Amino acid sequence: MKINNREYPKQKKTIIGICMDGTSYPYYEKAKDVMPNLQRFIKEGSMGLVKSVIPSFTNPNNMAITTGVPPKVNGICGNFYWDTELQEEVMMNDPKYLKVPTILSELSHNGRKVAVVTAKDKLRKMLAHNLDGICFSAEFADQATLEENGIENVESDLMGKERPGIYDPYISVYCIEAGAKLLQRDHYDVMYLTTTDFVQHKYAPGSEGANDFLAKIDHWLGELDKLGAIVGVTADHGMEAKTNADGSPKVQFIEKLLNEQGIKTRVILPITDPYVVHHGALGGYGTLYLDDKSQLEAAKTYLLSLDGIEKVLTNVEAVEAFELPSDRIGDLVVLSDAATTIGRTPEWHDLDKVKEGLRSHGSEHCQVVPMIFNKKLNDTYAEKLASGTCRNFDLFHFLSNGF
Structure with missing residues (x-):
């Protein structure tokens, strides 16, 4: 059938x-x-x-x-x-x-x-x-x-x-x-x-x-x-190791960083689920909703300047590249390299359970x-x-x- x-x-x-x-x-x-x-x-x-x-x-x-x-x-x-x-x-x-x-x-x-x-x-x-x-x-x-x-x-x-x-x-x-x-x-x-x-x-x-x-x-x-x-x-x-040399989680807290640049944004981390002991809501993929759409190119350029951020795609580009539903992924899609995770702000995450040896997933490397x-x-x-x-x-x- x-x-x-x-x-x-x-x-x-x-x-x-x-x-x-x-x-x-x-x-x-x-x-x-x-x-x-x-x-x-x-x-x-x-x-x-x-x-x-x-x-x-x-x-x-x-x-x-x-x-x-x-x-x-x-x-x-x-x-x-x-x-x-x-x-x-x-x-x-x-x-x-x-x-x-x-x-x-x-x-x-x-x-x-x-x-x-x-x-x-x-x-x-x-x-x-x-x-x-x-x-x-x-x-x-x-x-x-x-x-x-x-x-x-x-x-x-x-x-x-x-x-x-x-x-x-x-x-x-x-x-x-x-x-x-x-x-x-x-x-x-x-x-x-x-x-x-x-x-x-x-x-x-x-x-x-x-x-x-x-x-x-x-x-x-x-x-x-x-x-x-x-x-x-x-x-x-x-699954990949996502750690710094000292074993701590390697994270780019992109919502905090963008807000510091005057680019107001809401970052959504689709890895988030009830099982925080696994990953602390840290993975290799995030989506962004910008308060001011005219800042889209500025946000994209800034994010690509960060260590460990590998790809930043517009909604249209992400739909084309990854066969995603355009109404559920925001203005930008961000993917990290193999060793880095994407976070919102340090305060938003409960990092206690993953303070050593974080392993996670989300990007093309997994x-x-x-x-x-x-x-x-x-x-x-x-x-x-x-x-x-x-x-x-x-x-x-x-x-x-x-x-």
Whole structure:
């Protein structure tokens, strides 16, 4: 069937899309000795590098993956944005911000049995929108009900254990394990499993913390494979260290700096979400709303003079470059280099949780992510993946057409 102008024919086997939040390829490369199942997928199945959407944040990419289209089409371009009608900053986790249906919801109303498990509850409302199936978060697995989530007694009946806390590395393992346990007890046509990036924010590729976590993920990837599913693993974004030589966060507080230049502006940081321990609302992408539009060129010139600020695009330029919705990104879009984050003012951020070893994402430097399948793609889709032009939001198109 056609969804958002792309074809998604029914498969004989279960198809499972997995978004490994914040996991760029170096994590897998440096954990290859403890990830035998994923290494087998790479060797015997298919792998390529693809680009995520910009901003390289969680909400825009998960909703791109589950709609099969970029933010310009689906409307989701951040975790937070400035609502010009309400004149306030709002969290973009309400389904009302979606401009198109998800692949998951459309399939669920057309004869496919669908299950979705997310680590973070912030994604659940949009992923569950109009979905006739199971959709729950590991974060609030204890609160799942038949009416709200399509499932109850997750901890006692499905998992046999309590969920970890949202800042426990193993909440993502719990998410993938839940997918395997659902499939062990019942057939599903389509599944989507999406993790959280607490580990990647805190641990570099190859570190003991990262490898221990990925080894446990690998076990459940192997279980999904044993159950006969076609499994596709991608990511919403990568992750980079964002620190000065002394380990402190490297930040340009652009709202403060612009105001000091006499350029009154409101800076919106779309990385902002409830999980401040991860990143302190510091990332590589920001949007600006200028009080005086005649100062646009002055603002652009000044921002580009700052160390670590790599690109400053007008609304029109950003829409063209990154397929963003023009009504939700302000007057200027700012992207940092690989080692720098963008802030508002020092007072606005709670920097206590990220005062050492900040790792974050948002710019083009976190855009390249892996796409790995446990089966060999057919020639047409193998060629597409090898071309280097594919996107992470092609995941379900590949799962539905590539085998």
